[in-house]
Amino acid sequence: MPAIESFSEAITAFGVPRESNAYAKAAQRLYADEGRIEIDDQVVVSEGDEGAYVMAWVWVPDSALQGDSSGASDDPTPAGSFVTSQFRNHYKCPKCDHVWSDVWSAQCDDDCPACGTRHVSPHKSDDV
Known part of the structure; x- marks a missing residue:
């Protein structure tokens, strides 16, 4: 493999077409929001045991910078956006008694990581 000399060459070398990867398609469907969170057509995906990281671009406007000299607010939340609540949910599996916790945006059911x-x-x- 020839030497990679730019970030775009690295994405070309290590990325996959978004539409050919289930994780990348799911990320596009769940998180993409044009102008805020964007996922390129060629995307790097790092798969793990129970999911994957999908490379995305997050837009940060100048007005969100803390301590900038423009006089902008110190609030890092861009105008017009929202902050969602998050919950650390605590679970105990009724089948195998495995205990775990996970952070979700809702108080929702989960699947036992030990027995499924x-x-x-x-x-x-x-x-x-």
């Missing part, structure tokens, strides 16, 4: 039992409800949730 589906739709385990949290017994406790904390605001994060």
